[in-house]
Amino acid sequence: MKPPHGGKLVYRVDEKKDIDGISVIEINEDVAKDIENIAYGIFSPLEGFMCKSDFENVLEHMRLENDVAWTIPIVFDIENKIREGEEVLLKAKSGTTAIFEVEEVYKYDKKEYAEKVFKTTDIAHPGVKRVMEMKDKLAGGKITLVKEGKEKFEKYYLKPYETRILFKEKGWKDIVAFQTRNVPHIGHEYVQKTALTFADGIFINPIIGKKKKGDFKDEVILRSYEALIENYYLKNRAVMSILRTTMRYAGPKEAIFHAIIRKNFGCTHFIVGRDHAGVGNYYGPYEAHDIFNEFPDLGITPLFFRSFFFCKKCGGVVNEKICPHGKEHHIYYSGTAIRKMIMNGETPPETMMRKEVANIIMSYENPFID
Amino acid sequence: MTEKEGKGKYTTVSIPTPLAEKIKRRIEGTGFNSISSYVTYVLRELLASMEEEEEEVFSKEDEEKIKERLRALGYLD
Numbered sequence: 001m002k003p004p005h006g007g008k009l010v011y012r013v014d015e016k017k018d019i020d021g022i023s024v025i026e027i028n029e030d031v032a033k034d035i036e037n038i039a040y041g042i043f044s045p046l047e048g049f050m051c052k053s054d055f056e057n058v059l060e061h062m063r064l065e066n067d068v069a070w071t072i073p074i075v076f077d078i079e080n081k082i083r084e085g086e087e088v089l090l091k092a093k094s095g096t097t098a099i100f101e102v103e104e105v106y107k108y109d110k111k112e113y114a115e116k117v118f119k120t121t122d123i124a125h126p127g128v129k130r131v132m133e134m135k136d137k138l139a140g141g142k143i144t145l146v147k148e149g150k151e152k153f154e155k156y157y158l159k160p161y162e163t164r165i166l167f168k169e170k171g172w173k174d175i176v177a178f179q180t181r182n183v184p185h186i187g188h189e190y191v192q193k194t195a196l197t198f199a200d201g202i203f204i205n206p207i208i209g210k211k212k213k214g215d216f217k218d219e220v221i222l223r224s225y226e227a228l229i230e231n232y233y234l235k236n237r238a239v240m241s242i243l244r245t246t247m248r249y250a251g252p253k254e255a256i257f258h259a260i261i262r263k264n265f266g267c268t269h270f271i272v273g274r275d276h277a278g279v280g281n282y283y284g285p286y287e288a289h290d291i292f293n294e295f296p297d298l299g300i301t302p303l304f305f306r307s308f309f310f311c312k313k314c315g316g317v318v319n320e321k322i323c324p325h326g327k328e329h330h331i332y333y334s335g336t337a338i339r340k341m342i343m344n345g346e347t348p349p350e351t352m353m354r355k356e357v358a359n360i361i362m363s364y365e366n367p368f369i370d
Numbered sequence: 371m372t373e374k375e376g377k378g379k380y381t382t383v384s385i386p387t388p389l390a391e392k393i394k395r396r397i398e399g400t401g402f403n404s405i406s407s408y409v410t411y412v413l414r415e416l417l418a419s420m421e422e423e424e425e426e427v428f429s430k431e432d433e434e435k436i437k438e439r440l441r442a443l444g445y446l447d
């Protein structure tokens with residue numbers, strides 16, 4: 001099995017730790033998810049929230065201070081209540097509880113943060129908006145998870161130490177990871193199966209957590225994938241598990257981040273499609289492909305895909321590398337078109353989406369986030 | 371492949387001048403904007419390729435517990 005990012009799988013969990021008398025600070029669910037991701041090594045080699053040197057290096061060079069590739073700041077924004085050198089107990093409504101050893105409290109420039117990570121300071125960009133709403137200081141330091149929060153989809157919440165054993169037990173060596181925040185249409189299925197043809201297994205890893213209005217609800221995404229896997233995948237070739245983190249919509253930089261996470265789960269390959277983790281028109285459709293050129297030491301191989309479509313002349317699902325025919329012969333799988341149909345109460349046709357998947361989606365009165 | 375040598379720590383490494391000249395010619399018209407950024411790239415690639423396979427850190431007992439959970443959840447038979 002390939003080593004995790006930075007060489008060692010982080011595991012910072014201590015359920016027996018004495019937490020009596022430590023002052024409590026309430027945290028939101030986004031922070032709670034990041035804490036668990038750190039504690040379970042999903043964000044290896046991070047052992048806590050970034051201190052200033054890591055934060056600045058990530059913005060400036062897309063690397064931690066120790067030269068390990070990293071593109072997205074993992075930071076904790078605070079009010080004045082927290083002081084350097086103290087230990088505080090971070091607690092979320094969902095139950096997530098962690099000890100935070102405050103190593104450093106520092107100021108940062110939100111505009112610079114936005115510009116460097118999102119390549120824009122446009123407040124209409126959901127990632128930028130979130131940064132601009134952050135508190136004015138950041139606190140860095142190690143965390144130790146004392147209690148895991150409640151997770152609605154616990155069955156699908158696998159940690160890297162589990163997936164690594166799972167893949168080994170299944171005898172998988174080449175493992176392709178597929179990131180998603182959408183319900184699957186035929187185009188997605190072909191991307192996954194094309195990659196799977198050359199690998200031992202596929203790790204379908206939907207992002208669960210805060211997304212934007214109009215995105216599919218988490219439950220709809222999971223149940224639609226269940227239907228797809230149940231009916232169209234070999235049981236011993238596909239594993240689904242959730243990734244609990246917020247979408248940042250940082251396009252190319254988030255693609256690298258997403259790849260690193262899947263490396264930590266034990267995957268060897270990572271599928272990068274069109275406009276990965278993008279939003280609006282902030283990033284070029286294949287910018288998230290190009291950025292991988294800058295990371296010869298990532299330790300997980302990106303598999304670049306262009307979109308699949310149906311060609312009436314070929315009589316099958318193809319992509320632009322294998323079909324010589326003109327656009328007039330093509331039917332495109334468009335997430336947007338499918339979304340519109342569903343909003344109008346129309347079931348997407350079988351040429352676009354498997355009927356088992358469509359049926360699941362249509363069984364919801366409102367499958368979208370309000 | 372731009373490595374802005376602004377913030378961050380750097381050190382100097384000596385390489386033979388003829389090699390530096392070769393690199394200079396090699397990177398003409400590529401995305402590399404300096405000999406340093408090229409050498410950095412190549413070294414990172416080389417070191418990463420030499421990373422060792424990880425030794426599993428679990429005791430037999432821990433591993434068995436993990437497998438039990440995976441079976442209970444239907445991931446393993």
Ligand SMILES: [Zn+2]
Nearest residue numbers: 311314323325
């Ligand atoms: Zn064709």
